[in-house]
Amino acid sequence: MHEMGIALQIVEIATASIPSDLGAVRVAKVNLKVGKLAAVVPESLRFCFSVATKDTPLDGAELVIEELPVLARCKACNTQWTITNPVFQCQTCNSGSLEILSGRELDIESIEIAAEDKNDSE
Amino acid sequence: MILNNTAKGRKYCHHKDFPHDHQSPADRRAPAIHVQKSGTRQIKVVRRVLDVNEKMAAENRKRFAEKGVFVLNVMSSPGSGKTTTLEKTLLKILPEYNSAVIVGDICTTNDADRLATTGAPVVQINTDEFGGDCHLAAHVIEKAAGGLDLEDIDLLIVENVGNLVCPAEFDIGEDSRVVILSVTEGEDKPVKYPLMFRECEAALLNKIDLLPHLDYDKDKAVEFIHQVHPDMPVFEISARTEEGFEPWIEWLKNKIQQKI
Numbered sequence: 001m002h003e004m005g006i007a008l009q010i011v012e013i014a015t016a017s018i019p020s021d022l023g024a025v026r027v028a029k030v031n032l033k034v035g036k037l038a039a040v041v042p043e044s045l046r047f048c049f050s051v052a053t054k055d056t057p058l059d060g061a062e063l064v065i066e067e068l069p070v071l072a073r074c075k076a077c078n079t080q081w082t083i084t085n086p087v088f089q090c091q092t093c094n095s096g097s098l099e100i101l102s103g104r105e106l107d108i109e110s111i112e113i114a115a116e117d118k119n120d121s122e
Numbered sequence: 123m124i125l126n127n128t129a130k131g132r133k134y135c136h137h138k139d140f141p142h143d144h145q146s147p148a149d150r151r152a153p154a155i156h157v158q159k160s161g162t163r164q165i166k167v168v169r170r171v172l173d174v175n176e177k178m179a180a181e182n183r184k185r186f187a188e189k190g191v192f193v194l195n196v197m198s199s200p201g202s203g204k205t206t207t208l209e210k211t212l213l214k215i216l217p218e219y220n221s222a223v224i225v226g227d228i229c230t231t232n233d234a235d236r237l238a239t240t241g242a243p244v245v246q247i248n249t250d251e252f253g254g255d256c257h258l259a260a261h262v263i264e265k266a267a268g269g270l271d272l273e274d275i276d277l278l279i280v281e282n283v284g285n286l287v288c289p290a291e292f293d294i295g296e297d298s299r300v301v302i303l304s305v306t307e308g309e310d311k312p313v314k315y316p317l318m319f320r321e322c323e324a325a326l327l328n329k330i331d332l333l334p335h336l337d338y339d340k341d342k343a344v345e346f347i348h349q350v351h352p353d354m355p356v357f358e359i360s361a362r363t364e365e366g367f368e369p370w371i372e373w374l375k376n377k378i379q380q381k382i
Contacts, residue, residue, distance in 0.1 A: 039291045086316040096352020115161030
């Protein structure tokens with residue numbers, strides 16, 4: 001529901017990550033990692049991203065979303081497994097004491113600068 | 123037009139926060155650039171999208187700790203009886219513990235007006251002013267808390283925006299989170315919104331006075347809660363009749379006591 005806010009934040013971080021000595025360049029791709037447990041819908045985020053990038057160095061950039069599974073570790077018996085439905089209980093020993101190893105991510109991994117710099121900035 | 127946002131680039135530079143490879147250690151502005159097969163140049167960023175919020179939340183938390191304020195983030199779906207529950211809770215907590223409330227709502231001051239009748243100071247936030255409408259973020263709380271005399275407050279309740287999705291994602295610097303659901307909603311809310319129920323420390327199941335009139339399977343609802351969050355304390359209450367409030371108030375007082 002707050003995908004637009006996230007999209008704007010992505011644009012801000014990505015823009016800020018362009019090394020200043022590269023001058024006016026275009027970002028072709030933003031590589032994002034999104035955990036399945038993050039309250040983010042990839043399709044909505046892509047749509048918001050396409051709007052949020054207008055008139056920025058990310059205009060027309062592709063948002064590549066890598067979805068990460070919810071990985072849990074049982075604190076009691078150390079079993080590790082992927083949670084695919086909302087049951088947060090160890091499959092081996094039934095303990096409910098879990099550590100969530102992945103699934104909450106919402107991280108920008110990298111950006112890719114387009115091969116040809118465009119000179120339509122100023 | 124393409125913007126060349128160099129000033130921002132420095133301000134939000136990721137170098138401060140994350141270890142990474144430098145091309146030249148002497149040049150702090152040069153991030154690792156890797157030329158891709160396609161000819162694009164890949165620049166490592168590795169930053170959490172919400173890290174601005176997380177930093178602000180950490181600052182809030184530090185400030186609340188310094189002032190000895192226990193902060194409770196109360197979340198729920200719309201219409202679960204959050205405001206009535208908080209009204210009744212405040213009446214049972216005051217005057218033993220000085221309490222204040224921050225109320226987040228998309229529009230209107232209705233909730234704030236109702237809570238103010240308890241005598242607790244209330245700060246109303248209309249989220250549209252801050253460009254969001256589905257949750258309260260840490261910077262909003264920082265601003266709102268600025269209007270309160272924290273030295274004098276033991277308990278600060280944040281009534282979040284009625285929504286079971288987004289508020290769970292945003293740390294505001296609270297000590298504890300609770301979720302309110304009511305028996306007029308589906309029993310399966312916890313499994314539909316697992317993050318919310320994972321993130322909260324306790325659940326309040328409200329409107330139990332209506333149970334005789336409903337087909338609601340309360341045991342099933344509690345089972346669903348425990349499926350998502352085993353051992354989660356569930357307080358069955360009626361904010362209208364005040365049935366079941368004692369264990370909840372006791373739990374809350376214990377929490378406040380540990381902090382102040």
